Every structure is written in structure tokens, then in C-alpha cells.
Amino acid sequence: MAVSLDLTRKGSNVTPEQAGIQQEDAVSVRVAPVSAPEKPSLLGLNRPELAAALARVGVPDRQLRMRVTQLWHWIYVRGFTDFERMTNVSKELRQTLADAYTLARPELVVEQISVDGTRKWLMRFPSRGAGRPVEIETVYIPEEGRGTLCVSSQVGCTLTCSFCHTGTQKLVRNLTSEEIIAQIMVARDRLGDFPEIDTPQGAIVPSEGRLVSNVVMMGMGEPLYNFDEVKKALLIASDGEGLSLSKRRITLSTSGVVPGIQRTGDEIGCMLAISLHAVRDDLRNTLVPINKKYPLKELMEACRNYPGLSNAKRITFEYVMLKGVNDSLDDAKELVRLLKGIPAKINLIPFNPWPGTNYECSDWEQIEVFADFVNRAGYASPIRTPRGRDIFAACGQLKSESERLKRTERERLEAAAHG
Known part of the structure; x- marks a missing residue:
């Protein structure tokens, strides 16, 4: 059973239990709409860009470094969206900043909570030009x-x-x-993951105490086709005086954009994951068509040369288990051969079905046979437990639920129009 719950943004950090919802129910939380801000945002600017923004509103050059440090703390350590709360900034400057800029979050349209605790947020951003506002989905997976x-x-x-x-x-x-x-900020807002002590110093939440401790660029899209913006965002996320996420807890997943792999290691320094899914070029050309441009030989060479690669900094290879397609023992043997010499972990992902798909998930017994062979060859090959399937938040399912909601709403309006 799915349960809908209307909440305002201010009071939205509510747990299912607090709302009187049983754990066996999936929850859809509709959040009160918020108008898109017209002022430019300071969120997502790196330090030089933030300094330039402050200079544009008259902050003297001699104060820029200090002011950037102050704002960086309030924005990323404390999660503030209101300049007025920044108590070590002069009242005049606070007003100037509020007049010129915003720190507002994107419009949060729907929050869904799975029976297993997984959360999915549908966020709406301005169009950034001609056209309609756009929507994306972000998923939070709580684990031990x-x-x-x-x-x-x-x-x-x-x-x-x-x-x-x-x-x-x-x-x-x-x-x-x-x-x-903004996706990280919204998640920490919703989970109550920012420190609550209202002092200028605040309390930086330790890694082991954070609800959002790891970030994976595995949502919608190919990160290496948006390299510059992804790089800027991840360097902000890993800044030690702000969100302070360890680069070992940030993973970028690519389907195999070979030229971007070296740059990722050199310029971002995060962990790397490869969406592999097949061990032969002919099959991978079908499953992951970018393989036609960057075939397995080139992809594996880029992985072997990934900066900092070691047993302590292994590459994760993601492998979705498709019944009768890529799940044979011969496939497992070829996978071991393909990865020879690469410090690696293989995530075996039971296929998550979606409407209209032609694939089926491998039988569980076959997944275990596959995993056992890879394990005996010396590679960790955990079978990823499907999470959030009831809210279409599992791997490969993003955006489908928001489209279903839109379709349902259209059908409702059409039915109402016809009386």
C-alpha cells in the first residue's frame, strides 16, 4: 500500500513513524511548492567564483578572503539558506547579499519513502533558458x-x-x-544532517555520525559528458572546510567515456566505478552502446592507468545480471580474465524490472554460481541487495516513477474534464 502525505517544506523532516505510517507501507510525501528564485544563487560556486560574486556587490578586495571563508562555513557546514542568520557578517552586508543573491533550495516536488527506508526525491529546477523547468531524481540508501x-x-x-x-x-x-x-544539500536538509548548534563556530558533523556519508554519481546521466560541472561540484563536496566528504567516499560511475577516466583521477581524485555489464564487445555494443566508440580493450587500458589505483583504491565494476544474456559461467570466467591485473571489486546487480523492458533478472541460484566463481578467483563480488524497488528508486529505474505520476495526473484531469 502506498500512502500520500502532504507537508510544508518547513515541517518536512518527519519520519514515517512520526506520521503514523506503518513500516510495511511505501510513502509518497508531496511537498508544498516553492517558487523558483529569480536571483542568482551562490550555491555551487567555487571559492574564486564566490569571491567574484562578493566583489560585484562591493565587498573590498582586502575582505574577500575572510568573507568567502565565512560564507563557505554558513552555506556548507551549517546549511543555512537565510543570510540574516549569518551572525558574524555585518548587518549591512547581509542585506546586500540577500538583495543580490539567493541560497534557496530547488523546488522539492515529491519525496517517496520505501518500505526498506530508501528515499527518493523528485526535484524541479528552472529551465536555464528557453523551455520548461526540468525535473531530476535523487536517491538516498541507508545501510549499516x-x-x-x-x-x-x-x-x-x-x-x-x-x-x-x-x-x-x-x-x-x-x-x-x-x-x-543542491541534491546533497536537500538530502541533508530532509534527513536533519546539518548541525543544529546556532553559533558561528558550529559543530562539523563527523563522517561516522553523518546520515549522508557517501556520494555516488550514479543517478540520471553520464557524469563524464558533463565533466566540468561535475568536477566543480565534487571538489566543493570534498572541501575540508565545508561538506568535507572524503574523496574515498565519493564515487563517479561512467559507462566508459575513456577520455574522461584519466581526467577524473587527475583532476577530481575520487573513486571510480565502471558500468561494465558485458565481457564481449558484441554483447556490450547492445547493452552499453557507447562500447562501439570505446571498446573493451580501450576501456580496460584506461582502468589499468587510473591515477592512484591500488588495492586500497580499487575500481568498482558494476555488472547487472540479465537472465540468459550475460550470466553464464563462461561469462564469469571471461570477466576474471578481462580484469586480470586491475585491483577491482565487482558489484553484481540483480536486474530491476521496469515497464516495457525485454529483460529478466537472472535466477538467484545462477547469480550465486557466478558470484562464487568470481570470489574464488580473488575478487570481491557482493550481490547488491535491491533497494527501493517499490518506489522505482532502484538501479536503472530513475525517472520512471515521476513520469508515471505525471501520466496519472494527466489521466485524472482528462477524466475530470469529461465529467
Whole structure:
């Protein structure tokens, strides 16, 4: 059973239990709409860009470094969206900043809470030009000892991977650094993950105490086709004086944009994941069509040369288990051969079905046979537990639920119009 709950943004940090909802129910939380801000945002600017923004409103050069440090703390350590609360900034400057800029979050349209605790947020951003506002989805997965936030980098996707529902959505546009960082900020807002001590110093939440401890660029889109904005956002996320996420807790997942892999290691320094899914070029050409441009030989060479690669900094290879397609013992043997010499972990992902798909999930017994062989060859090969399937938040399902909601709303309006 799905349960809908209307909340204002101010009072939205409510748990299902607080709302009187049983754990076996999936929850859809509709959040009161918020008008899109017309002023430019300071969110997602790096330090030089933030300094330039302050200079434009008259902050003297001699104060820029100090003011950037102050704002960086209030924005990223404390999560403030109101300049008036920044008590170590002069009242005059607070008003000047409020008149010129905003720190407002994107419009949060719907929050869905799975029976397993997974949360999915549908966020709406301005059009950034001609056209309509755009929507993306972000997923939070609570696990033992950590909480992982799956962040989107594009609206839609160009890669058309045949097993992925997100790949059926046409690319609308890249997300900006502001919009990527905003997903982290919204998640921490909703989960109560910012410190509450109202002093200028505040309390930086330790990694082990955070609800959002890990970030994976595995949401909608191909991050390496939006490299510059993704890079800026992830460097802000890993800044030690702000959100302070360890680069070892940030993972960028690519379907195999080979030229961007070296740049990721050199310029971002985060962990790397590869959406592999097949061990032969002919099959991967169908499952992950970018393979036609960057075949397996080139992809594996780029992985072997990834900066900082070691047993302590392994590459994760994601492998969706498709019945009768890529799940044979021969496939497992070829996978081991393909990854020889690469410090790696293989995530085996039971296929998550979506309306209209032609694929089925491998039988559980076959997944275990596959995993056992890879394990015996010396590679960790955990079978990823499907999370958030009831709210279409599982791997490869993003955006489908929001489209279903739109379709349902259209059908409701059409029925009402016809009396």
C-alpha cells in the first residue's frame, strides 16, 4: 500500500513513524511548492567564483578572503539558506547579499519513502533558458554504518543502454554545479544532517555520525559528458572546510567515456566505478552502446592507468545480471580474465524490472554460481541487495516513477474534464 502525505517544506523532516505510517507501507510525501528564485544563487560556486560574486556587490578586495571563508562555513557546514542568520557578517552586508543573491533550495516536488527506508526525491529546477523547468531524481540508501546518496548529473541521458529505463529518457540538458550540489544539500536538509548548534563556530558533523556519508554519481546521466560541472561540484563536496566528504567516499560511475577516466583521477581524485555489464564487445555494443566508440580493450587500458589505483583504491565494476544474456559461467570466467591485473571489486546487480523492458533478472541460484566463481578467483563480488524497488528508486529505474505520476495526473484531469 502506498500512502500520500502532504507537508510544508518547513515541517518536512518527519519520519514515517512520526506520521503514523506503518513500516510495511511505501510513502509518497508531496511537498508544498516553492517558487523558483529569480536571483542568482551562490550555491555551487567555487571559492574564486564566490569571491567574484562578493566583489560585484562591493565587498573590498582586502575582505574577500575572510568573507568567502565565512560564507563557505554558513552555506556548507551549517546549511543555512537565510543570510540574516549569518551572525558574524555585518548587518549591512547581509542585506546586500540577500538583495543580490539567493541560497534557496530547488523546488522539492515529491519525496517517496520505501518500505526498506530508501528515499527518493523528485526535484524541479528552472529551465536555464528557453523551455520548461526540468525535473531530476535523487536517491538516498541507508545501510549499516553508512548512508549513500545517488546523485544525478544530467536531465535524461544520451547513452540508451538497453537494460536501463533512465536511458529511454532523452537528454534535456546538463545539470550545473549548483544543481548537483543542491541534491546533497536537500538530502541533508530532509534527513536533519546539518548541525543544529546556532553559533558561528558550529559543530562539523563527523563522517561516522553523518546520515549522508557517501556520494555516488550514479543517478540520471553520464557524469563524464558533463565533466566540468561535475568536477566543480565534487571538489566543493570534498572541501575540508565545508561538506568535507572524503574523496574515498565519493564515487563517479561512467559507462566508459575513456577520455574522461584519466581526467577524473587527475583532476577530481575520487573513486571510480565502471558500468561494465558485458565481457564481449558484441554483447556490450547492445547493452552499453557507447562500447562501439570505446571498446573493451580501450576501456580496460584506461582502468589499468587510473591515477592512484591500488588495492586500497580499487575500481568498482558494476555488472547487472540479465537472465540468459550475460550470466553464464563462461561469462564469469571471461570477466576474471578481462580484469586480470586491475585491483577491482565487482558489484553484481540483480536486474530491476521496469515497464516495457525485454529483460529478466537472472535466477538467484545462477547469480550465486557466478558470484562464487568470481570470489574464488580473488575478487570481491557482493550481490547488491535491491533497494527501493517499490518506489522505482532502484538501479536503472530513475525517472520512471515521476513520469508515471505525471501520466496519472494527466489521466485524472482528462477524466475530470469529461465529467
